[in-house]
Amino acid sequence: MAGKALLDIKGVETYYGNIRALNGVDVSVDEGEIVALIGANGAGKSTLMMTIFGTPRARSGSIVFNGTDITQMPTHEIARLRIAQSPEGRRIFPRMTVMENLQMGASLDNLKYYDEDVEKVFHLFPRLKERIGQRGGTLSGGEQQMLSIGRALMARPKLLLLDEPSLGLAPLIVKQIFDAIRELNRTQGLTVFLVEQNAFGALKLATRGYVMVNGNVTMSGSGAELLANPEIRAAYLEGGRH
Numbered sequence: 001m002a003g004k005a006l007l008d009i010k011g012v013e014t015y016y017g018n019i020r021a022l023n024g025v026d027v028s029v030d031e032g033e034i035v036a037l038i039g040a041n042g043a044g045k046s047t048l049m050m051t052i053f054g055t056p057r058a059r060s061g062s063i064v065f066n067g068t069d070i071t072q073m074p075t076h077e078i079a080r081l082r083i084a085q086s087p088e089g090r091r092i093f094p095r096m097t098v099m100e101n102l103q104m105g106a107s108l109d110n111l112k113y114y115d116e117d118v119e120k121v122f123h124l125f126p127r128l129k130e131r132i133g134q135r136g137g138t139l140s141g142g143e144q145q146m147l148s149i150g151r152a153l154m155a156r157p158k159l160l161l162l163d164e165p166s167l168g169l170a171p172l173i174v175k176q177i178f179d180a181i182r183e184l185n186r187t188q189g190l191t192v193f194l195v196e197q198n199a200f201g202a203l204k205l206a207t208r209g210y211v212m213v214n215g216n217v218t219m220s221g222s223g224a225e226l227l228a229n230p231e232i233r234a235a236y237l238e239g240g241r242h
Helices: 045-052 075-080 098-105 108-124 126-130 141-153 171-188 199-205 223-228 230-237
Strands: 005-016 019-030 034-038 060-065 083-086 159-163 191-196 208-213 216-222
Touching: 005 045, 005 191, 019 034, 019 045, 019 060, 019 191, 019 216, 034 045, 034 171, 034 199, 045 060, 045 159, 045 191, 075 083, 083 141, 098 108, 098 141, 108 126, 108 141, 108 171, 126 141, 141 159, 141 171, 171 191, 171 199, 191 199, 199 223, 199 230, 208 223, 216 223, 223 230
Parallel strands: 034 191, 034 208, 083 159, 159 191
Antiparallel strands: 005 019, 005 060, 208 216
16 A cells, blocks of 8 residues: 655756746655546646656756655666656657567666566566567557556566556557556556546546646545546546547
């Protein structure tokens, strides 16, 4: 269950040139939680994800991971602290096979677990095992998303950042992806921070959630509380694509 804050974001402001994209954002993710960040397209959700990894860099505020201030740390050093990301748009290596993509995600510090980690990914996503020698670029969108998450898991992360994992996928595939995230959290205690436009799916999955509007966190609560909130229902759950 949830424990101490694994990720603690306080007062973070991020700019693109002179345009402020994040306006003093406060978000925390406790160990063992699934936390969802929902909001409309352009609200600043992906910017927050990228700011955690230092590209772009937060101009003010602090980002602390597992007791270490990572606000000004280089991206490659942040990754070494066992934060892994499945970015928006999947960004797999299209010319590499499924197996080669997974190899690219493996942690150099934990290669003794390599075979075990590959098996865990294939248990979670059996489709990838069937496609093991296939080039990433020839996979379907859903398979590419599975591969992106699988590659992130090869780093044996303490915190998994998922940016729009359901984007553009058929509902059945979205269910498979969300079920896999739930299983990772339940069986391995993996902490997950999830950015999603699919508010309904994300809040059903999440322990807690935050709502972002124009670079500001405007609301937070348990997944169930936010799902039941009339404002959120009107803005994100009714008449949309869900």
